[in-house]
Amino acid sequence: MPCVRTLLGLLAAVAAGGAVAFLGYCVYFDWKRRDDPAFKRRLRDKRRARQQGADDPGAQLWDPARNEKLQELFLQEIRMGELWLSRGEHRMGVEHLSNALSVCGQPRELLKIFKHTLPPKVFEMLLHKIPLICQQFEADMNEQEYLEDDPD
Structure with a gap:
């Protein structure tokens, strides 16, 4: 041994x-x-x-590959929102519609469409969700700036 x-x-x-x-x-x-x-x-x-x-x-805004991905994401979120709303799950539907709103190029126009097509209760829920979307967007932008400023 x-x-x-x-x-x-x-x-x-x-x-x-x-x-x-x-x-x-x-x-x-x-x-x-x-x-x-x-x-x-x-x-x-x-x-x-x-x-x-x-x-x-402007260089980033007109990147075709990025715009295609955003468009796909937008359409997917709209579909998912419609699906959840058709099932009666208003909270999940509003979640997906707010995601679509956050990647939309013309959010005011989309809100006008939502106002005429969504039930008033659901539209009200979506309006209450907008400040949260703005806060999340600002936090993401600040984090992205921090990561870009990082020397390593």
Whole structure:
């Protein structure tokens, strides 16, 4: 049995040494990468490009891929809202309709349509939900700005 313990001890030492060597390898090359002036320049360029993209909202607004996804989300939320309302689940229906309202490009027009098509009770519930939508949108925007300002 002492032979097995010795062998296991030797294997554990080799594994630990390999882990330490790998960690040292990672730290060394990360240090070399961060010290490289070209890396710092590329990082600054990426940050400037991201900042310019954030400063120019028109560039993001007319991104066709993004608009298609928003349109799909909008239609899906309208369908889900209609489905829940048809089942008599007003709370869930209002939840989905408010999601559709938050991604809609013309929320005032959509509210006018909702006013004429929804039952008064449901429309009232939706109107009470609007301030919560605005607060959530502001919180999401603040979080996004915080993440963009983060240097790492």
